Amino acid sequence: MKTVLHNSRAQTPVAARRPDRFAAVLLRPVYLTVGVVLVLAALVGSLAYQAPPHGTVQIGWLGDQLFLHTSAGLGGDAITQGAWYPDDLTPDSPTQRSRWSREHAVITLPNLGRGHDLALTLVVQGFPADLRDPPQRGVVAASDGTLQPIVTLKVGDTQLAEFRPTATWQSYTFVIPAALQTSPDLVLNLSTSATFQHTLRGDDLRPKGVRLATVAIAPHASPPPGLLPPAWRAVGLLMLVALLLYLVLLRVFGSYPLAFVAAILATGAGAAGLALARIWMGAVLEVALWGLLGLLLGAWAGPMLGWLHRLLQRYTHGHALHYGVAVAAGLWLALLSGAAVQRWASPTVGLWHAMFPDSLLIGIVLVGSVMLLIVSGRAGLPHTTERIAASMDHPRQARWWLLLLGGAWLAYVFAVILRLPYVGHADYADNAVVARNLIAGRGWVVDYVSQFYYIIPSTTRPQETWPLLQPVWIAPFFALFGAQAWAAKLPNLLFTLALLLLVYHIGARLWSPRVGLLAALITVTNHLFFTLVIYATSDLAFVVFSTAAIYLIYRAEAAHRTAAPARHVYRWLGAAGVLTGLMMLQKPSGALIAVGLGLWLASSRLHTLFQQHPHPTFAQARQAVRGLLVGGILWTTVALLVLSPYMARNMALFGAPVYSTEKYDAWVLGYRGDSGDAWHDIYRVFAPEVGGLGVPDRSWVLRWGFDYTYAKFRTQLLALRDYLMPAWVGPPGPPDAAWHSLFSRNEVRNIMSPAGAWLSLLAVIAAVRFRRRLLSLLLFAFGPYTIFLLTYWRTNEERYFLMVMPWLALLIAWLIWSLYTALAQLGAGRWQPLGLLVVLLTTGTMMQHSWGPIATKVQTEPALWQPDLLAYEWLRANTAPDAVIMTRNPWQLNWHSTRPAVMIPNTNDAELFWQLAQHYQSEYLVFETLQRVKGDGAELLAPLLRAGEAQVGDVIHGFTVVYASPTPDNRVLIYRFPEQLPAQFAEHKE
Structure with a gap:
């Protein structure tokens, strides 16, 4: 006998159950609170627009670009767009800053609303009184x-109106009737009937109209009766925010209640801003939207990564995936092959064609491959x-592979070193001079x-x-072989060997020997590291010390996590302290890396x-903190002890x-492009003391301006971005999509090569899942250093990011060999040849990217130096x-000629130029070919610089030619200073 239990749900029609389910979904806390938040945002946003708009914008200060476009260019596009010139420090302005307009300039006050008569106030200055x-x-x-x-x-x-400004600052108020406000955005167009350029104080090529300091909006009369239409775009933005x-x-x-209450309060504050300071809140809403999108991604990154992990777990099994990997590898192989053939045909690899005869090299490779196929068979x-x-x-x-391949590369580099009779420019030559x-026995002097x-x-x-450590590495080789260019480069050759062994050891220890082997070869054969060897630069040792310090910190923490004896942890930290101190001694900016390591x-x-x-x-907490303090103090103390001689010298000589x-260059470089x-x-x-501009400091940011x-x-x-991110021309989406700016625009600037940039990006993504601790260490280590370069110094020189390259090479090698392993597991190992071919061709493509720059350094550059x-x-x-020589290149001139030198000052003041030359007792003036005089100095010295046909004995503006290169092009000219300042030189103006 069957017993049937009563089930009312089973007997209820589906159509009758749907309203209850839909209502239940809507009544869930998340949907209910979201709905309430959106409705309240729409309501308070609409009510805010019933109040008249208020607000003041101080032109030239932070935030004014929300209302106007700016451009430093002189082209017609800027005039058409109504762009303003960059902000200026203006002491006589009521706000201390301002902007010049062109003949046409536009100001847009977004989301201001309609329906009110407005009073517009502009604080304007016209042409200056000293107009020329x-x-x-x-x-x-x-x-x-x-x-x-x-x-x-x-x-x-x-x-709306016309007015005539004056040479002093004046306020002009205009009434804007509500009837003219046909859009929620108030667009103001300023046109001037004429522009000017120069004044008696100096030349300025910019065609300028009027100078603007303030834009203010206020209600002109009582608001009209009835409800006014809000700026629906602003209301929508407020809802999204x-x-x-x-x-x-x-x-x-x-917590739903806490989040709900906080969101409601913030929404109310935003609506109050629309009511009381609409000129700003209407412009800030869109910026706030993008900022909150970033915060949302950061806040929900954990759940999203978890969902992605579960998705990958679901779809990363089965033969279909394996053969998909094989197809992807085949496509990657075809792409790399085409790129390799195209690059090999390029004339920039003539060096390699000269070193290895084409017929012999290609013949050996092809015949060897065919013989391998014949002998081995399928x-x-x-x-x-x-x-x-x-x-x-x-x-x-x-290790034998490393000895063979790495040794061959180092032998080639050593042969190049012997051929190049120079040590480089600026700090490269400075290191050799100090050594x-x-x-x-003169010490660290120049x-x-x-x-x-x-x-x-x-x-x-x-x-x-x-920094002062690189000369210390060079000095012993000068003592052994004499002060010669090739001897100055031997320390960096040894540091290259150390880097080769270090990267191999890290890869073998953290992954496998073949990962270390591949990463070491990828690193040292890169053209950027080749450049570090052929010049007497301090960057290569910095890379070695920073890489070793990061690795030792990682090993120390790994020992701590595995409950190793404390002495083992302290041993690693002590060694890390030595390397950290050397890193900072090699380049003091390494202190930022040390800060990241400590964090x-x-x-x-x-x-x-x-x-x-x-x-x-x-x-337990006290024990953990105690262990951290003891280890941190040990590491820090050792590092500071290593650094202490440098700090003691600076205290004795400079008081810091x-x-x-x-520290002065930082407030000058890059602000004018x-x-x-x-x-x-x-x-x-x-x-x-000679009437100069004053020593630069952080206050110069206001002088340069925010733009x-x-x-x-x-x-x-x-x-x-161009150094680290891969180049992607034409990614999906509209041309102005935000994600387009994430990708490089110039693959030549990828420090790891174009293929390496893509591989490093994929490897970093994979490391988020499989090497999270190591990746976090690298982000902590290089994060403060990168922020320092971005905000204080500069990044647009590849050598500042070379310390990242060994780690990227390790991640790339790990990814490449992981792909080989995946292919080797297919079809009982039948796909292993494809996997090895992918490994070899990918590595070769990355190395081939450096052939052109290396060929230029070896073949073309010596002729330019000659x-x-x-x-x-x-x-x-x-x-x-x-004899004191005035030159654009005092560092290498002193290295090669052993003569004291002084920089050609960048000034167009002939008397100041002469005053400095006499103060330093300059006897000769040299114009080299590699680094030419530019700027105001080139303007002042133009007759001497452009004397391309000058011969020995010629007198030009009082300066006598004593040497002229015996070549038709790239001529070096050497002049003897006259006894007194020549009148024609003092009166010259280019």
């Missing part, structure tokens, strides 16, 4: 007697491939003046710009504590533990040992 070469048309006499343009003010396309804020707070608080080829791959993964055999003086932040008594001074160490210890003890007792004239003229700004005369400061930051950010080297030899043979 005034325009002949479009100007009238103003009330103060100065010539001024007529300014036309339009609301949209409708003319409220929604995103609620979702972020829900994740942060983990059955034997996978086995042969497996043996080759296994030999690279066997510790002893992998030569160390051997001579015999040249390279900048003019202050005036020193003579050309001999303590080296105060660059990671502390966060890792806390993570380990809560992982082992979710609810730690006081004793860390000192460099680059990256052109040659802008770079020469650091060679201007700043010393106040130029932001432009510098953006330039550095884009350079960082005219300068001949001139330096002439100086050494034909001038007195104490």
